[in-house]
Amino acid sequence: MAVRSKAKKPAKAPRRKPGARKAASGKTAPGSLLTQSQVDEIFARFQAADPHPKTELRYKDSFTLLVAVVLSAQATDASVNLATPALFAVADTPQKMVALGEAGVTDKIKTIGLYRNKAKNLIALSKKLIEEHGGKVPNTRESLESLPGVGRKTANVVLNVAFGQATIGIDTHAFRVANRTGLAPGKTPLIVEETLNRIVPERYKHNAHHWLILQGRYVCKARKPECWRCIISDICLFEPKTEALA
Numbered sequence: 001m002a003v004r005s006k007a008k009k010p011a012k013a014p015r016r017k018p019g020a021r022k023a024a025s026g027k028t029a030p031g032s033l034l035t036q037s038q039v040d041e042i043f044a045r046f047q048a049a050d051p052h053p054k055t056e057l058r059y060k061d062s063f064t065l066l067v068a069v070v071l072s073a074q075a076t077d078a079s080v081n082l083a084t085p086a087l088f089a090v091a092d093t094p095q096k097m098v099a100l101g102e103a104g105v106t107d108k109i110k111t112i113g114l115y116r117n118k119a120k121n122l123i124a125l126s127k128k129l130i131e132e133h134g135g136k137v138p139n140t141r142e143s144l145e146s147l148p149g150v151g152r153k154t155a156n157v158v159l160n161v162a163f164g165q166a167t168i169g170i171d172t173h174a175f176r177v178a179n180r181t182g183l184a185p186g187k188t189p190l191i192v193e194e195t196l197n198r199i200v201p202e203r204y205k206h207n208a209h210h211w212l213i214l215q216g217r218y219v220c221k222a223r224k225p226e227c228w229r230c231i232i233s234d235i236c237l238f239e240p241k242t243e244a245l246a
Helices: 036-049 062-071 077-090 094-109 115-133 141-145 152-163 172-181 189-199 202-218
Strands: none
Touching: 036 202, 062 077, 062 094, 062 115, 062 152, 077 094, 094 115, 141 152, 152 189, 152 202, 172 189, 172 202, 189 202
16 A cells, blocks of 8 residues: 655745734634634645645555554654565564564564564564454454553554544644644643544544644654744744744
8 A cells, every 4th residue: 555755845834924823713622722713724724735644654454554553652654664564574464473473573673662562562462363353453442452552542543544533643743733833732642632532623533633743743843843834833822933044
């Protein structure tokens, strides 16, 4: 399955004086610092700029997606994508993963952070898939979260990407964007996720976490946010805004 390797650059926002924002009108969305009309506008712009956002992890099916997402915890998608081709060449099913063994998995993923613990989890979750789910990846949150190495974020991503459910996975990028913009401020990923589930319009919900992740990865960066080319900078509450270098 083809997966985009580079996010589309958002269109440049109109230049404006630092600190200037679009006038807000209407009722504040529950849990947000923005009005519901501003929330709607943010996701309308994301959709216009990138109508079909996708995960940047490379995978072939629901099992390889699950493996890739587990490996991506506290690691970059790029580092995972470098390691998984060799792994999937010999272990693209739970049965093959178990047959490869923990030492074999460890050798294939040793360039990824926390690789020893992740190798142990991949063997354990593969065994559980075989024993309890007939070797298939389950499509419920409860079953996914019962698998070794699978937390709420991983479950949300698998449910969204593999099964088309309108779940919202909160990684470090989505968490930063939600807080920095005022869209869904919260001290924990769960609080941010719950707020987004309340305020994101249904028509945008399936793609919402992809847009937030890509925004955080390529524009709203942790150290140097590139506000000068952000398509929602006139709505975002973050200050100071950065400007393009002359």
